[in-house]
Amino acid sequence: MRLPREEQVVRAICSDKFDRSNGRVSPSLFKGPNTSVSRLAVIPLSLQWRKLAATVQKLPGRKLEQLGEIGVGPLEDLGLNYVANGIPMKVALSVVDDPLPTNEAHAVIPENITAGLGSAICRALKFHELPEGFSPEQIERVR
Amino acid sequence: MPALDETLETRVAIGQWLAPQTTLQWTIPHVTSWMESSVPPELPGIVYAKLGDAAWQRFNDFSRWPDGWAGPHSHAVAWGTYQNLGKFLSAARFVTGRPPPSLFVTDDGMLELSWEARDGSTINVTLTPEGADFFIEARGEEAHVQSEGLGELAERCHQATA
Numbered sequence: 023m024r025l026p027r028e029e030q031v032v033r034a035i036c037s038d039k040f041d042r043s044n045g046r047v048s049p050s051l052f053k054g055p056n057t058s059v060s061r062l063a064v065i066p067l068s069l070q071w072r073k074l075a076a077t078v079q080k081l082p083g084r085k086l087e088q089l090g091e092i093g094v095g096p097l098e099d100l101g102l103n104y105v106a107n108g109i110p111m112k113v114a115l116s117v118v119d120d121p122l123p124t125n126e127a128h129a130v131i132p133e134n135i136t137a138g139l140g141s142a143i144c145r146a147l148k149f150h151e152l153p154e155g156f157s158p159e160q161i162e163r164v165r
Numbered sequence: 166m167p168a169l170d171e172t173l174e175t176r177v178a179i180g181q182w183l184a185p186q187t188t189l190q191w192t193i194p195h196v197t198s199w200m201e202s203s204v205p206p207e208l209p210g211i212v213y214a215k216l217g218d219a220a221w222q223r224f225n226d227f228s229r230w231p232d233g234w235a236g237p238h239s240h241a242v243a244w245g246t247y248q249n250l251g252k253f254l255s256a257a258r259f260v261t262g263r264p265p266p267s268l269f270v271t272d273d274g275m276l277e278l279s280w281e282a283r284d285g286s287t288i289n290v291t292l293t294p295e296g297a298d299f300f301i302e303a304r305g306e307e308a309h310v311q312s313e314g315l316g317e318l319a320e321r322c323h324q325a326t327a
Contacts, residue, residue, distance in 0.1 A: 038227065038235070041267035043219035048269035049289050049300070050277050081234050083226035106307045137289050137300040138307045 025117040027095030031059040034074040035088040052140040057131040064127035090147035220268040227270040240274035245294030256319035
């Protein structure tokens with residue numbers, strides 16, 4: 023089911039896509055087809071951390087660092103207004119629900135996203151830092 | 166005339182790289198092929214010299230991650246991608262006195278460099294086993310080059326940065 027424009031989704035930002043030394047986020051956070059996101063309408067932000075950390079922290083050195091939030095409507099608008107090499111691309115982005123046993127709020131952006139469009143999406147994100155008192159070590163114990 | 170801290174030069178001469186010898190003892194991760202996971206011996210030194218300590222630490226982490234590190238469709242960094250990162254970095258010139266490019270890894274095992282031009286626009290180069298995908302925001306340019314074109318791409322990125 024395609025999600026309505028009013029919904030908000032978050033993307034887990036792990037250390038492979040976030041450079042804490044200078045605060046940069048990788049444009050490939052949103053790149054390629056089938057980008058995973060998680061719906062705030064199903065699991066509220068305060069509970070997303072534990073859910074996402076348990077699924078993404080599986081290797082030494084890979085940690086959940088932030089969550090990036092964006093609305094479905096603004097995401098669709100970014101695709102429709104994207105211009106590459108001087109040509110309006112009119113990318114028809116959508117977000118589709120895709121619940122998993124490990125995350126009932128899971129959804130995907132099925133369409134292919136290029137580096138340029140990925141950069142534009144990253145700029146539009148609202149970033150959420152790890153909540154106070156929720157250390158990476160704690161998260162690892164949850165796993 | 167550029168300010169001293171903006172002189173274009175390599176951050177640390179590669180011949181002066183003095184990382185502890187223990188850091189060169191790479192642990193090969195659990196992957197399907199030794200060749201796919203092998204890091205060219207000179208590459209850690211090039212990464213350190215051109216991108217600095219933070220990127221070198223990240224490179225160390227990424228090079229240990231096996232196939233499946235970010236889910237069933239994710240891949241370890243391929244041998245050809247390491248080769249192309251080395252080619253690109255060897256030709257690249259970054260402005261000192263500004264944050265060096267950040268190193269990232271994509272879910273399909275490509276190595277990605279991202280930094281800003283003087284006007285704040287993004288430059289993004291994703292090294293693949295075949296060459297590189299690049300995005301130069303200020304020029305609205307998004308394309309692919311083969312391995313032979315990496316030196317020329319490095320120069321284009323330098324011009325776009327300055």
